[in-house]
Amino acid sequence: MSALSVSIEQAILERFNYIIPVMIRTNQELSDLFFSNPFLGETNFDPSKMAVLFLHDKPSESQIQK
Numbered sequence: 558m559s560a561l562s563v564s565i566e567q568a569i570l571e572r573f574n575y576i577i578p579v580m581i582r583t584n585q586e587l588s589d590l591f592f593s594n595p596f597l598g599e600t601n602f603d604p605s606k607m608a609v610l611f612l613h614d615k616p617s618e619s620q621i622q623k
Contacts, residue, residue, distance in 0.1 A: 578613040 562579040569577045590609065596602050 580611055580613060582611070 559581050562581050565579045566577060569575055569579070591604070594604070594607075596607070597604075
């Protein structure tokens with residue numbers, strides 16, 4: 558966890574009284590994510606209709622199965 562993410566988490570806690578995990582992603586990481594998308598080659602794929610989720614923790618096996 559970076560110092561910046563800790564600082565942002567602390568500011569959210571102080572301002573809104575919520576504990577929210579914060580993840581920092583670089584422009585390069587986001588670009589790499591887009592270009593490694595397995596759906597890019599699909600016919601009629603529209604990236605504007607796609608959502609990306611970042612999980613703070615690895616999901617459990619039961620969560621994966623759901």
